Amino acid sequence: MRSTTRFVSRTAASSLVVAALALTGIQAASAATTKASSVxxxxxxxxxxxxxxxxxxxxxxxxxxxxxxxxxxxxxxxxxxxxxxxxxxxxxxxxxxxxxxxxxxxxxxxxxxxxxxxxxxxxxxxxxxxxxxxxxxxxxxxxxxxxxxxxxxxxxxxxxxxxxxxxxxxxxxxxxx
Structure with a gap:
């Protein structure tokens, strides 16, 4: 059961990292769009x-x-x-x-x-x-x-x-x- 818990924990952690990176990417893209629109x-x-x-x-x-x-x-x-x-x-x-x-x-x-x-x-x-x-x-x-x-x-x-x-x-x- 411990190995399952670790596996789930690693999977959950990986999902959080992917979600954070995706959110950061969206914010970066949004910032680039905002900067481009100010030109x-x-x-x-x-x-x-x-x-x-x-x-x-x-x-x-x-x-x-x-x-x-x-x-x-x-x-x-x-x-x-x-x-x-x-x-x-x-x-x-x-x-x-x-x-x-x-x-x-x-x-x-x-x-x-x-x-x-x-x-x-x-x-x-x-x-x-x-x-x-x-x-x-x-x-x-x-x-x-x-x-x-x-x-x-x-x-x-x-x-x-x-x-x-x-x-x-x-x-x-x-x-x-």
């Missing part, structure tokens, strides 16, 4: 945007988005960019720069997008004084709020070959395309 989409309302002309590579700008909010934000895909006030379509996204995962910006952290302004292969073009920026949402659509940035030196020349990278976690990667 918002990066927009012009919760980020500071800056655009700078870089010396290398030539014909490039660097767009920087810094999370100024109190919650982490997702920098989805690439920004929609409008070169000049009269632009009819956004710059093309450089598909070869698609990251493996969506960038999550903790408060105070930044994401970067490299902008190729023109190429000899492109057509037409004009010197533009402003750059309109709209963030993408989870579905790849614009968030509907544009931030207009002034371009340095009275403007930058853009032609039909202008492209923008997907958001990257560092400036070097954004400018390597």
């Amino acid at each position: 918002v989409t990066c927009t012009t309302a919760n980020t500071k945007l800056t655009v700078t002309e870089v010396s290398r590579p030539i014909n490039h700008l660097l767009l920087k988005a810094t999370n100024t909010g109190t919650k982490p934000c997702y920098a989805y895909s690439a920004p929609f960019l409008r070169a000049g006030a009269d632009a009819q379509a956004p710059l093309t996204w450089a598909d070869e720069t698609t990251p493996q995962a969506v960038l999550v910006l903790e408060p105070g952290r930044s994401a970067y997008a490299g902008i190729t302004t023109y190429s000899p292969d492109g057509e037409g073009g004009a010197k533009e004084k402003t750059l309109g920026v709209i963030f993408a949402d989870k579905q790849g659509h614009g968030t509907n709020t544009e931030k207009t940035l002034k371009l340095a030196n009275g403007g930058v020349f853009f032609n039909s070959a202008a492209t923008v990278t997907y958001w990257q976690d560092n400036a070097a990667d954004a400018l390597s395309w």
